[in-house]
Amino acid sequence: MNTNANSPARRGRPGNDRRDVILVAVSLFNQHGYEATSVGMIADRLGVSKSAIYHHVSSKEELLSAALDRALSALEATLDTIDHSAERDHVANLERIIRATVDVLVEEIEPVTLLLRLRGNTELERAALGRRREFDRAVAGLVRDADDAGALRADLEPRAATRLIFGMINSITEWYHPNGPLNADSLGDLVVGLVFGGLLPRAVK
Template identity: 50%
Template sequence: MSAADPVRRGRPGYDRRGLLDAAVAVFNESGYDGTSVAALAARLGLSKAALYHHFSSKEEILETALDEALDGLEGVLAATDAVRPGDRLAAVLEGAVGVLVAHLPSVTLLLRVRGNSEVERRALERRRAFDQAVTAIVRAAQEEGAVRADVDASVATRLLFGMVNSLVEWYRPSGPEGAEALARDVLAVALDGLRTR
């Protein structure tokens, strides 16, 4: 499925979920700021009234999508709360890959947010808190002796999520590699490195 498919499929008769998916595809293609409600409705083949039947504003669509991405990522932290730091880091990376693959359009939108509104600033704040929580896990894993201590924990976290977040640029659900294989590859490179021993 290409990112444009939900749009081309666009016809009156969306439910809230379908409208959300189609709108996020348009935002990712044309930019959130650059897409007016009128243009969005036109692209989806809807009247503005039909659109407002499901969402009170363009911003509510954005907020719903960003919440979905952030709830997923924060859920990974909550689900691994009791795991020891070294193993938890692996579980968080694996979980984050799963969230990206399951919610690729929402996470793509999240990664492009620049803080141009209150909704965007709240999302950036939650993203920052997530990064800080992962940095704390890396640091704890270093103290535990499970992770090398010669790379700064915050640099390591940025490099790890640089790798994970790049999925939004190149991963396609229809491609040859499924989510599990992808998570395994990310863990292999991140934790054990590419070099043979």
């Protein structure tokens, strides 16, 4: 994908790089809803004509598909951080996936927000939700592995705990401001601290 501002494609049509079109579309989809967003609104926001948009994509649906693929590919790539060796440290694997997921939510906050709000109204949305479920299953498998290895508290039901933890992480898209006081690393520290140790100090006895 061509992201260089001085690239030939960009030079000829300012603000009309395929990647820019997708990012503007995602932002409008999140603001107004997919149905209520028109290609004309996307063109207006970019300051170009509708035909300039159709130079890059054939339909509004192609923009939705590209945006969801962007979110899903970034989430799926977090699984590459996992150590699958026999002597793996299960808690370190959980920490890696949590930090990598927080990074994706911060860096790709608009595409991930779009993904998390999908209801599965069309074939395209259902396919994206299916890919999301595969990712969720892989992450749940990491929690289960850690639980099976005895690395987690024995009194917590691991499946519902996984849902709660990733509900916590996904909520970042609802309240986090990328230009606020908390950067992605500090947010990752906070999430790992809460998920592993909770709010209360460890009792000193």
